[in-house]
Amino acid sequence: MVKTEYQEIEKKIDEQGYQLELLYKLGKAFQTTFEFEKIIHITLVTLTAGGALGFSRAAIFFLSEDGKHLGNGYGIGPYNQQEAGIIWAELDRQNCTLEDLFKNSHKDYLKKQLFPQRIKELLIEIENLSSNSPIKIVLEKGNILKLDSPQSLLLPQSLSEIFHISSEIIIAPLYIKDKISGIVITDNAFHFKIFDTSTINFLFIILSHAGLAIGYALAYEKIKKNLQELENLHEKLKDTQNNLIASERLASIGKISAYFAHELKNPLVTIGGYIKQTLETDDEIKIKRNLHVIKKEINRLELLYNNFLEFSFLQNSKKENINILDILEDLKISLKLQMTDKNIQFYFNIPENPIIFGDKAQLRIVFFNIILNSIESIKAEGSVTIKFSYENNSAKIEISDDGQGIAKEDIDNIFTEFFTTKTHGIGLGLTIVKTIIEELHQGKIEIYSELGKWTKVILYIPNNEISK
Amino acid sequence: MAKNILIIEDEENQRILYKEELEKEGYNIFTAEDGLTGLEILDKQNIHLVVLDIRLPKIDGLETMGKLLGKRKNLPVIIYTAYPHYKTDFISWAASAYIPKSSDLTELKNKIKEIIGE
Numbered sequence: 001m002v003k004t005e006y007q008e009i010e011k012k013i014d015e016q017g018y019q020l021e022l023l024y025k026l027g028k029a030f031q032t033t034f035e036f037e038k039i040i041h042i043t044l045v046t047l048t049a050g051g052a053l054g055f056s057r058a059a060i061f062f063l064s065e066d067g068k069h070l071g072n073g074y075g076i077g078p079y080n081q082q083e084a085g086i087i088w089a090e091l092d093r094q095n096c097t098l099e100d101l102f103k104n105s106h107k108d109y110l111k112k113q114l115f116p117q118r119i120k121e122l123l124i125e126i127e128n129l130s131s132n133s134p135i136k137i138v139l140e141k142g143n144i145l146k147l148d149s150p151q152s153l154l155l156p157q158s159l160s161e162i163f164h165i166s167s168e169i170i171i172a173p174l175y176i177k178d179k180i181s182g183i184v185i186t187d188n189a190f191h192f193k194i195f196d197t198s199t200i201n202f203l204f205i206i207l208s209h210a211g212l213a214i215g216y217a218l219a220y221e222k223i224k225k226n227l228q229e230l231e232n233l234h235e236k237l238k239d240t241q242n243n244l245i246a247s248e249r250l251a252s253i254g255k256i257s258a259y260f261a262h263e264l265k266n267p268l269v270t271i272g273g274y275i276k277q278t279l280e281t282d283d284e285i286k287i288k289r290n291l292h293v294i295k296k297e298i299n300r301l302e303l304l305y306n307n308f309l310e311f312s313f314l315q316n317s318k319k320e321n322i323n324i325l326d327i328l329e330d331l332k333i334s335l336k337l338q339m340t341d342k343n344i345q346f347y348f349n350i351p352e353n354p355i356i357f358g359d360k361a362q363l364r365i366v367f368f369n370i371i372l373n374s375i376e377s378i379k380a381e382g383s384v385t386i387k388f389s390y391e392n393n394s395a396k397i398e399i400s401d402d403g404q405g406i407a408k409e410d411i412d413n414i415f416t417e418f419f420t421t422k423t424h425g426i427g428l429g430l431t432i433v434k435t436i437i438e439e440l441h442q443g444k445i446e447i448y449s450e451l452g453k454w455t456k457v458i459l460y461i462p463n464n465e466i467s468k
Numbered sequence: 469m470a471k472n473i474l475i476i477e478d479e480e481n482q483r484i485l486y487k488e489e490l491e492k493e494g495y496n497i498f499t500a501e502d503g504l505t506g507l508e509i510l511d512k513q514n515i516h517l518v519v520l521d522i523r524l525p526k527i528d529g530l531e532t533m534g535k536l537l538g539k540r541k542n543l544p545v546i547i548y549t550a551y552p553h554y555k556t557d558f559i560s561w562a563a564s565a566y567i568p569k570s571s572d573l574t575e576l577k578n579k580i581k582e583i584i585g586e
Binding site: 262263265266268269270271272273274275276277293296297 | 479481482484485488489550551569570571572573
């Protein structure tokens with residue numbers, strides 16, 4: 001008698017030890033994932049593995065969002081005696097640990113076994129359940145029900161078909177965040193072990209853990225979805241922004257093309273007018289003067305044409321490491337044409353190998369326009385200084401002159417298209433410069449000036465692509 | 469007595485050409501390179517007609533015209549510009565004529581004759 005009691009206690013301690021170990025492993029496994037399906041799989045494996053708890057099969061169903069259906073079912077276990085033999089023999093042979101089983105994918109079970117398939121197909125309409133339906137009672141009261149085989153007939157036919165072969169069936173609520181969100185059905189098919197109170201309590205503990213983990217998984221999924229949506233939105237925003245920039249630039253190109261077309265007219269009518277007058281006069285002085293005007297206007301046409309070409313240049317860009325001295329030396333020659341009657345000294349304060357990462361043709365336009373502005377601002381005599389250095393991952397180029405400077409009220413307008421203070425300017429030079437530096441090179445341009453004294457233009461061109 | 473014409477035009481070469489060509493027709497010519505200078509001349513001289521460009525530095529031609537007509541309600545103004553699209557600007561309708569710039573000044577000369585005579 002004493003011995004039996006002792007054995008009884010020893011068995012209980014063994015059981016509880018096993019349950020504690022199971023719980024520990026379950027907790028550990030839950031910590032490894034935020035995946036909804038994985039958590040359900042781990043829960044089902046814990047319930048059915050090894051047979052120590054006596055659950056031969058287990059299924060989880062979820063309530064639909066509107067609460068009208070039970071479905072989205074997951075199940076583990078054999079469907080019939082024959083499958084039970086195969087599955088359990090296979091598990092024995094493989095000598096799998098619980099952790100090994102956790103790692104399996106539920107999809108593999110779905111492919112191979114009948115029980116998970118049948119569970120997945122199930123859809124129970126809550127409305128059609130009778131008031132004494134065990135499922136309805138569990139969903140409404142929130143307690144765990146134990147049914148025997150005849151009572152299984154109270155289940156919807158689709159379920160009783162699967163579970164009537166067991167002598168004991170347990171239906172338990174699944175709480176997610178204090179709300180009954182589904183049910184778990186488990187049974188003792190094929191080995192008919194009787195469920196005692198401690199097993200049912202243990203089931204309750206496992207399901208509370210599972211509910212918590214599923215709640216986290218759902219929250220995680222929701223956050224992930226929101227994040228994805230946010231990312232999509234961000235992508236969309238970026239696309240829209242790019243489109244906007246593209247169409248803005250297109251509009252700007254259209255505007256500029258129209259502007260050029262009209263701007264061609266002024267020099268043309270002037271040339272035509274002077275030619276007409278020249279043809280009608282014999283006055284040698286006038287003829288000479290007129291020819292001079294015509295020549296000047298043709299120069300202007302040329303400049304206009306070049307500006308237009310430069311503008312179309314912006315459409316394609318090819319960036320590479322370039323030596324700024326190559327551009328400047330080349331420009332000194334073409335700028336000489338603009339310096340007639342002026343005595344201008346150039347000073348280069350440039351270290352060896354001054355490399356910028358950019359489009360050579362475009363940067364040539366930038367320097368040409370800025371230096372041309374400097375030259376034009378110098379009345380008769382002066383100097384233009386170009387300084388090069390690296391600052392915060394950018395090439396910093398300073399172009400300063402001691403010309404007439406820019407009035408304070410004009411500085412704000414300086415980058416506006418078609419804004420000009422010159423009688424012969426077309427007001428596009430600095431617009432192009434700004435486009436090239438800021439949009440096409442992701443750089444920065446700053447202009448400082450004191451009217452009547454000096455102007456300084458500072459360019460920053462990011463050099464992150466330069467390999468030194 | 470010769471009629472006085474004010475030409476407001478920022479392009480120096482065009483200013484000179486118009487002056488010479490219109491002087492040949494017997495008019496007395498005043499020139500201004502921007503609207504504000506033109507308005508000053510209007511105050512001092514007995515101007516019979518204004519030839520006005522639109523694209524001008526400081527204040528543009530349309531604004532200038534508003535100010536000119538503000539000073540002298542019935543002053544004839546001929547808008548003479550390379551830009552045909554200003555014609556759709558209703559302010560330009562207040563002008564006596566809107567002529568697109570051309571290397572041939574005949575149309576301008578004829579219009580002036582039509583408005584103020586020889």
